[in-house]
Amino acid sequence: MDVINHDILIVGGGGAGLRAAIEISKSNPSLKTAVVSKVYPMRSHTVAAEGGSAAVLKEDDNHDLHAYDTVKGSDFLADQDAVEVFVRDATREVVQIERWGCPWNREEDGRIATRWFGGMSRKRTLHAADKTGFHLLHALFQTSLKYDTLMRYDEWFVAALLVDEGKLGGVLALDTRRGVFSILAAKAVILCTGGVGRMYAFTSNAGIKTGDGAALAYRAGAPIKDMEFIQFHPSGLLRTGILITEASRGEGGYLYNKDGKRFMENYAPSKMELAPRDIVSRSIIEEVLAGRGFEGPYGSYVQLDLRHLGEAKIMEKLPMVRELCLDFAGMDPVYEPIPIRPTMHYTMGGVHTDKDGKTPIAGLYAAGEGGCVSIHGANRLGSNSLTELLVFGARAGRSAAEYVPISKPCSSERLQSLAKREMDIIQKRYMQPGNGKEKAGAILADLRKTMDEKVGIYRTDDGLKDAVQIIQRLKERFTGIRITQQSKVFNTELTGAMELDNMLEIAHVIAMNARIRKESRGGHARKDFPKRDDEQFLHHSLVFKTPEGPKRETFPVTITKWKPEERKY
Amino acid sequence: MGEEITLNITRYNPDKDGKYTTQRYSIPYKNDWSILDALNYVKAELDGSLTYRWSCRMAVCGSCGMMVNGTPRLTCSTYLNEFYPKEITIEPLANFPVIRDLVVDINDFMAKLKSAKPWIIRKNKRDEDDTSKEYLQTTGQMDKYYQQTLCINCTLCYAACPVYGLHPDFLGPAVIALGHRYNKDSRDEGKADRREVLASEHGVWKCTVVGDCTEVCPKHVDPSAAIQRTKVDSAINWFFSFLTGRK
Numbered sequence: 001m002d003v004i005n006h007d008i009l010i011v012g013g014g015g016a017g018l019r020a021a022i023e024i025s026k027s028n029p030s031l032k033t034a035v036v037s038k039v040y041p042m043r044s045h046t047v048a049a050e051g052g053s054a055a056v057l058k059e060d061d062n063h064d065l066h067a068y069d070t071v072k073g074s075d076f077l078a079d080q081d082a083v084e085v086f087v088r089d090a091t092r093e094v095v096q097i098e099r100w101g102c103p104w105n106r107e108e109d110g111r112i113a114t115r116w117f118g119g120m121s122r123k124r125t126l127h128a129a130d131k132t133g134f135h136l137l138h139a140l141f142q143t144s145l146k147y148d149t150l151m152r153y154d155e156w157f158v159a160a161l162l163v164d165e166g167k168l169g170g171v172l173a174l175d176t177r178r179g180v181f182s183i184l185a186a187k188a189v190i191l192c193t194g195g196v197g198r199m200y201a202f203t204s205n206a207g208i209k210t211g212d213g214a215a216l217a218y219r220a221g222a223p224i225k226d227m228e229f230i231q232f233h234p235s236g237l238l239r240t241g242i243l244i245t246e247a248s249r250g251e252g253g254y255l256y257n258k259d260g261k262r263f264m265e266n267y268a269p270s271k272m273e274l275a276p277r278d279i280v281s282r283s284i285i286e287e288v289l290a291g292r293g294f295e296g297p298y299g300s301y302v303q304l305d306l307r308h309l310g311e312a313k314i315m316e317k318l319p320m321v322r323e324l325c326l327d328f329a330g331m332d333p334v335y336e337p338i339p340i341r342p343t344m345h346y347t348m349g350g351v352h353t354d355k356d357g358k359t360p361i362a363g364l365y366a367a368g369e370g371g372c373v374s375i376h377g378a379n380r381l382g383s384n385s386l387t388e389l390l391v392f393g394a395r396a397g398r399s400a401a402e403y404v405p406i407s408k409p410c411s412s413e414r415l416q417s418l419a420k421r422e423m424d425i426i427q428k429r430y431m432q433p434g435n436g437k438e439k440a441g442a443i444l445a446d447l448r449k450t451m452d453e454k455v456g457i458y459r460t461d462d463g464l465k466d467a468v469q470i471i472q473r474l475k476e477r478f479t480g481i482r483i484t485q486q487s488k489v490f491n492t493e494l495t496g497a498m499e500l501d502n503m504l505e506i507a508h509v510i511a512m513n514a515r516i517r518k519e520s521r522g523g524h525a526r527k528d529f530p531k532r533d534d535e536q537f538l539h540h541s542l543v544f545k546t547p548e549g550p551k552r553e554t555f556p557v558t559i560t561k562w563k564p565e566e567r568k569y
Numbered sequence: 570m571g572e573e574i575t576l577n578i579t580r581y582n583p584d585k586d587g588k589y590t591t592q593r594y595s596i597p598y599k600n601d602w603s604i605l606d607a608l609n610y611v612k613a614e615l616d617g618s619l620t621y622r623w624s625c626r627m628a629v630c631g632s633c634g635m636m637v638n639g640t641p642r643l644t645c646s647t648y649l650n651e652f653y654p655k656e657i658t659i660e661p662l663a664n665f666p667v668i669r670d671l672v673v674d675i676n677d678f679m680a681k682l683k684s685a686k687p688w689i690i691r692k693n694k695r696d697e698d699d700t701s702k703e704y705l706q707t708t709g710q711m712d713k714y715y716q717q718t719l720c721i722n723c724t725l726c727y728a729a730c731p732v733y734g735l736h737p738d739f740l741g742p743a744v745i746a747l748g749h750r751y752n753k754d755s756r757d758e759g760k761a762d763r764r765e766v767l768a769s770e771h772g773v774w775k776c777t778v779v780g781d782c783t784e785v786c787p788k789h790v791d792p793s794a795a796i797q798r799t800k801v802d803s804a805i806n807w808f809f810s811f812l813t814g815r816k
Contacts (some may be wrong), residue, residue, distance in 0.1 A: 039622075042680070042722050043630045092700040099704065101689045101754065103711055103718050110705030134629055135718065142687040142747075154679070177668060179584075204623040240603065242627045269774065320629075327628060327646045398749060441613030484617040487584040490669040493617045 001419055002182040003412055006151075007031040007404045009171060009186040010156050010397075011213065013041030015133070015386065016368025017192030019138040019393030024401045025030045031404060032153035035144075036158055037182065038208065038495070042141045042301055045194055045353025046389065047205040049319060050245035054057055055090035057112060061122040063087045068385060068387065068562055069387065070334065072470045074377025075117040075522035075532065076564040077226070077557055082355050082373045086384075086391050086559065093390035094126050102139040103128050105317075115250070115317075116250040117383045119276035125383040130320045140203060148478075157495050160422040161189065161220040161364065162415055168363030172422045176230070177494060179488025181426075183419045188400040190357065191366040192393065195347030196510075197554025199503040200456075201448035203344040204233055204243035211486070213370035215502035217351040218509070222359045223542040225372040225555065228513035229348035230258040230379055232457050234280040234428020235423075236343020239298045242339055243345065244321055244329050246382040248306055249273040250316050256303045256337065259485070265286045269286060271569040274442075274446045278379040278523045279569065281342035285457055288341075293315045295341065303337035324485070342457060347522060349510075352542055352555070357396025363407060367396040374540065377557075379431035421507035429479070430497045436482040440493070440500050443474050443481070447500075447507060450474075452550035455511050460527045464515035471508045478504055509543045509550050517541070534564050574598040574649055576607060578619065579617075581667050591658075592616075598653055604644035605633055608659070608671075609701040620680035621671035628787060631723035635671050636660040641725035641785045661699075661745040662728040664737075678724050681740050683747035684766050690759025710755040717750035717795050719788040726792055737772040742782035742792030745773055752802070768803040776800075 001103045008024055009019045013035045024033045029474050035041060050555075056066050098104055098112060104126050105113040114183040118123040144150060153173065160172040162183065166485075168184035193213030197205025220223050232497040234255075235244040251256070255273050257263045267283040270276035284302050287293055306314055306321070311334045314322055325333050337523035351366035353359055355371055359366055373547075375388060454467035478501060483493050519533035520526050539554040576594045581675050594611050598711055601608075605623050613618045621644075622637070623633040626648040628812050652667070662751045691697050726742035727733050733741045748767045752760045772801035783793040 039624060039630075039632065040675070040722075043624050043632050045625065047630050047721075048625050096698065096700045099689065099699060099756075101751070101756070103715060104703075106706055106708050106711060108707075110707045110710075115797075129720075134721070138720075138722075142682075143689075145683045146686070147689045148667060191578070206630060240626070324627060325616050339585050407745045439613070440617070445613075487582055487618070487669075489582065489584050490620050490672050492612075492620050498632075 001416060003169060003415060004030065004182060004184050006186040006401050008033045009515050010035045011171065011183055011188045012044065012192035012194065012370070013037035013152070014044030014192060014194060014368065014561055015046035015137055015140060015389030016393035017041070017190070018144050018365060019390050020192060020397035021150055021189050022140065022144050022147065023394045023397030024555055027398065029149045031401060033149065034184070035172070036156050038154040038155060038176070040154050041152070042138060044137060045432045046137040047402055048206060048243065049386055050130045050243060051247035051250065052115060052117060052127035052132045053092040053094055053136065053382040054117065054120060054125050054381070055387055056087060056124060056384040057094065057126065058114060058122065058124065058469050058542065059089060059115050060448065061124050065121055066090070066124060069119055069121050069532055069561050070375060070381055072567055073379055074380035075379055076538070077377030077521060078375050079373065079483040079558040080560040080562060081558045082393045085355050085376050086375045086388065089391040089395070090387045090447060093387065093394065097136060097390060098163065100143040102140050102217040105129065108248045115247060116173045116274060117244050117269070117381070118249070118274045118280070119381040125250065126169055127247065130247050130318045134384060146297055157500060158216060159426055160281040162418040162422070163220045163361055163409070164410045164418060166361060167410065168361055168414050169418065171441050172419050174298060174495070176490055179491055181423060181496055183415050185409065186548045187409055188363045189371070190396050190400055191351055191364070191370055193370040194204060194372065195369040196503065196506050197344055197347070199447055199451050199507050200344035202236060202241040202453045204236055204241055205344065208540050210499035210503050212499065213366060214350055214503050214528055215505045217359060217364065217366065218505060218545050220361060220364070221545070222361050223350065223352045223544050223553070224506070224509060225352040225542050226349035226374055227379050227510045228517055228541065231277055231346035231348060231456070231523045232281040232342040233345035233429055234284055235304050236340050237324060237329050238296070238341060239521040240299050240328055241343040242324055243343065244324065244340055246277070248304055248318060251313065252309055253306045254343040257287045258294050259292055263287050263292065266569040273444055275569045276379055277301055278521055281457055282511070284303065284342055294339065299341070301341045304340045305334065305337040307337065348372070348374070348378065348451060355395065356399035357392055358399060363397040363403065365400050370512050378524060379558070386537045388439065410550060418461045429501070430481070430483065430494055436478045436480040438480045438482055440481055440497050443477055444500055447474055447503060451507060458525050458527050459472065459514050461515060464511055465471055467511040468508065468515065471504060471511055473505050475508065512550055513541050513543065513552065547564060572598040572666050574653055576611070577656055579656045579660040580670055582669055602649050604637060604647045604649065604657070604659065607649060608644065619734060620669045622693065624638040629721060631721035634662050634723045634728065636663055636726045637726065641728035643723060643725070643787050646787070662724060664728050664730065664734045665724070675724055677737065678727060678741070678744070681744045682722070682747065683739065685744045686759060686763050687747045687751055689751065689754065689757050690762055692758050704756045706755050714750045714753035717738065717746045717790055720746060720790045722787055724785065725785045725787065728780040731779055731781065732775055732777055736775060739775045740766065745799060746790055746792040746795040747764050748800045752799070764803060767799055771810070773800045773803065
């Protein structure tokens with residue numbers, strides 16, 4: 001098999017991946033660095049983030065306030081030392097991306113403007129209208145083009161990490177255009193592959209969000225952390241689950257039930273619509289369960305009303321919300337309230353890393369939604385994730401660039417034998433068309449239904465027990481998967497099967513962890529254990545893959561300044 | 570059986586016979602389905618080999634552009650009900666080499682994108698990575714370039730551009746618009762570095778002002794206007810260099 005040598009590979013070309021790539025290219029252009037992505041980088045899902053990016057920039061704000069808001073938002077599961085690093089670096093990173101061309105909205109005097117966001121005690125969310133992720137991603141991508149030393153493997157799918165005795169040696173990757181597998185050797189790999197959203201049916205996430213990085217690391221022996229914590233965003237557009245930004249509420253939008261009442265006063269009287277996402281999402285479900293939701297052909301919903309903001313403000317601050325409503329719901333928020341319900345949005349958990357993106361495997365790093373430092377704990381605050389991509393993308397890049405000169409590459413023979421073992425698995429598992437009967441689409445549909453119904457906003461022991469069993473059955477069905485073609489060129493049936501396999505692997509861990517965590521904390525809400533239980537569960541979960549199945553361990557939460565307290569808004 | 574709609578989809582697989590054919594699929598008609606929903610239905614239920622790109626399904630990632638009844642469109646935000654009960658023809662984006670079925674090769678576009686130097690260029694390089702404070706920029710200054718920042722690189726404008734169809738060397742609408750975007754940004758000082766490419770023989774002067782790029786742009790970037798403004802700028806620059814003798 002072909003071996004192409006590198007120093008550092010970045011898997012995934014979204015915000016975290018490109019920020020890491022730029023950091024390395026800038027600090028040490030002599031390193032042979034490449035971004036490997038299953039899509040062209042500017043297609044990455046960072047592009048769909050809307051509302052903004054949080055950082056301390058204004059005189060009335062400070063890093064302790066941002067850190068405290070984040071820790072409280074996390075329901076005290078975030079590692080406070082990591083959060084302190086995050087908020088400090090954040091200020092520098094949002095200015096850096098401004099210098100790279102991001103068109104942040106401005107104050108009258110030309111300084112960067114900020115807006116309100118859920119769970120934030122100050123107006124600290126920078127934004128580029130409501131297309132912040134789009135602008136941030138394109139600014140990063142376009143800036144990355146100025147580094148001639150930075151290579152890219154666009155539309156290459158990473159099928160396995162090659163790890164030799166606890167040390168990273170490279171990846172096995174499929175060039176989807178040619179249909180050929182190669183070994184991309186590297187001393188360091190940074191996984192920046194995003195979350196797992198696609199395993200849910202009602203989600204704001206793009207088709208590419210299939211948990212690839214978590215599955216790759218997990219199979220290679222690295223633990224994945226806090227996977228049970230899934231964020232449901234309160235405002236998913238009815239029918240599709242497409243995101244309607246929290247900035248709609250940050251700019252003054254109201255939520256109404258069918259009695260015309262701003263129901264958030266019953267749940268978070270001080271923050272109202274700007275309570276953190278887990279709380280607003282549960283409140284919407286409570287309203288619907290109490291019969292106070294609206295009913296329509298696409299199910300129950302509540303209304304997000306922007307009409308009082310007026311057309312001028314909507315066009316200036318929320319133009320994408322209007323476009324999305326017109327294009328995907330056939331209604332205009334200038335004249336009508338938006339029908340919304342909670343949509344699966346974000347994966348708090350991910351590959352276990354420290355503050356510099358390091359995993360327990362030497363040479364393996366992770367950053368962004370696919371990693372878990374953890375700064376979000378049990379619930380992420382809106383607008384902390386775009387900032388996270390910048391801060392931890394840069395940190396992982398720096399840390400990998402420091403590691404590479406002092407490490408030795410894996411031998412070519414060893415890589416060949418590791419790759420051969422992986423190729424045998426791939427051949428057997430995905431590439432025997434005609435042998436199986438199971439349609440990938442049917443397995444995926446069953447997985448998504450199971451996750452929505454049993455591993456959703458509210459969870460119970462019975463439901464989670466069912467979910468684990470169903471997922472185990474789906475995994476068995478997967479072994480009989482039918483691929484109808486053997487074509488090499490752009491075989492999306494093959495990559496689709498590998499993505500489905502990744503999702504099944506991680507879904508199992510999510511359901512298992514959710515069942516074991518018999519408490520309610522942040523985004524993990526158990527009907528049968530409605531209270532947070534710090535005595536038993538103030539810890540992270542780490543899950544390792546073993547031949548006997550997923551093995552769960554606990555990992556301590558770092559607490560520096562803020563003792564856990566009751567979380568009220 | 571409910572109502573049905575017929576899709577005529579271009580098939581091409583270089584691994585098989587390398588011939589372009591059209592395959593007909595009859596699928597259930599749903600009033601609220603996009604073309605992309607229909608393609609996903611075909612792939613999941615009827616024919617797993619059908620090949621196309623998609624991702625965000627909310628008109629921002631730029632992956633799913635195709636020719637729909639002869640016009641370049643984003644298929645995630647184009648609905649069956651616009652055409653029903655007529656048949657719908659779905660082809661790969663025009664003017665690009667086809668990789669397979671509805672997937673086209675955009676590497677030429679990617680290379681041109683880089684050639685226009687779409688990043689902030691400063692005379693003092695240290696400014697570019699200085700994080701001590703932001704550049705000041707008023708909303709008025711931002712208005713001068715903001716429209717052209719909205720390009721999602723979907724390449725629909727290349728599929729619509731008759732000049733690009735005839736002269737593949739033409740830089741094309743989106744790339745010129747992006748060059749213009751940086752030229753007009755008050756934080757940038759790289760106009761002279763971009764002139765060589767934008768005003769080259771393959772740059773703005775190739776454009777014959779058909780305006781189809783602006784017509785098909787799903788994000789209202791108006792590349793045509795950006796090209797005409799860049800022409801004016803480079804004509805003025807040429808005129809002054811003629812007067813002053815500088816290059």
